Amino acid sequence: MAADAGVIRFQRTSKRYHTPARGEVWALRDMDLVCEAGGLTCVVGPSGCGKTTLLRLAAGLEPTTDGRVAIDGRTVTAPPPGIGLVSQEGSLLPWRRVIDNVALGLEIQKVGRTERRTRAREAIRRVHLPPAVERSLPHELSGGMRQRVALARALCPGPRILLMDEPFAAVDEPTRHRLQDELVRLWQADGQTILFVTHNVEEAVYLADRLIVMTFSRTVADLPVPLARPRDRLDRVFVDTLLAVRRTFAEHVNGLSCDTTS
Ligand SMILES: Nc1ncnc2c1ncn2[C@@H]1O[C@H](COP(=O)(O)OP(=O)(O)O)[C@@H](O)[C@H]1O
Ligand SMILES: [Mg+2]
Numbered sequence: 001m002a003a004d005a006g007v008i009r010f011q012r013t014s015k016r017y018h019t020p021a022r023g024e025v026w027a028l029r030d031m032d033l034v035c036e037a038g039g040l041t042c043v044v045g046p047s048g049c050g051k052t053t054l055l056r057l058a059a060g061l062e063p064t065t066d067g068r069v070a071i072d073g074r075t076v077t078a079p080p081p082g083i084g085l086v087s088q089e090g091s092l093l094p095w096r097r098v099i100d101n102v103a104l105g106l107e108i109q110k111v112g113r114t115e116r117r118t119r120a121r122e123a124i125r126r127v128h129l130p131p132a133v134e135r136s137l138p139h140e141l142s143g144g145m146r147q148r149v150a151l152a153r154a155l156c157p158g159p160r161i162l163l164m165d166e167p168f169a170a171v172d173e174p175t176r177h178r179l180q181d182e183l184v185r186l187w188q189a190d191g192q193t194i195l196f197v198t199h200n201v202e203e204a205v206y207l208a209d210r211l212i213v214m215t216f217s218r219t220v221a222d223l224p225v226p227l228a229r230p231r232d233r234l235d236r237v238f239v240d241t242l243l244a245v246r247r248t249f250a251e252h253v254n255g256l257s258c259d260t261t262s
Pocket of ligand 2: 051052053165
């Protein structure tokens with residue numbers, strides 16, 4: 001359905017797990033969320049509130065228990081085409097060199113070797129990794145470089161939708177800030193629909209044009225973030241917006257133990 005091209009739609013989406021240790025666990029409950037085409041939607045919520053589950057359902061890696069997820073107007077029942085997923089730890093294949101990690105999606109699509117290499121090199125260049133890194137193995141790189149490789153891998157097939165699961169959570173603050181800037185730059189150039197989940201309120205305010213606060217498997221606030229770009233973390237308007245979102249977060253989230261697994 002062309003009208004819904006690039007749109008991610010969660011409609012009363014629920015996911016329940018049956019676990020031997022904890023019985024029935026609701027990872028998501030009656031989630032309603034529409035991520036507009038070309039928008040950068042951030043979902044911010046504490047550990048255990050269902051962020052990864054949200055992305056795994058959108059990526060077609062798991063079925064919903066109730067409700068539906070639709071991408072491009074079609075109900076997701078398997079990994080949809082045109083989706084890139086970046087996880088917190090990058091999930092690079094440790095035995096593959098950077099270029100072969102980046103080219104993985106194209107290999108799955110049976111794109112020929114020469115074209116794969118050309119496009120993988122272009123993706124490596126776009127995330128500002130030095131060309132020589134293409135011969136490295138993941139363990140030879142810093143955490144920040146590994147996340148750049150993971151981003152390059154997701155971008156390489158030219159996805160229309162990017163699902164990002166706390167991709168910068170494990171890197172130091174200056175590196176995180178640089179990676180955030182680069183993500184915004186790439187998004188402004190390509191115009192993908194991005195659904196980015198994080199537990200970091202500042203990160204969400206910096207990135208989002210729409211910010212969803214989530215807790216206990218559901219959303220509690222849906223806030224536009226109309227700040228101009230490039231954003232300045234020290235600017236008064238940015239700081240005021242951050243404080244307002246922190247207040248909303250505190251109202252709904254702080255004091256509640258969301259992650260019952262730890
Ligand atoms: N495969 C699974 N089996 C059982 N419980 C799960 C599974 N995946 C997630 N959960 C539970 O669902 C809830 C939400 O998890 P998750 O989506 O990983 O949260 P977040 O990414 O926000 O930390 C947690 O209570 C978690 O323990
Ligand atoms: Mg998670």
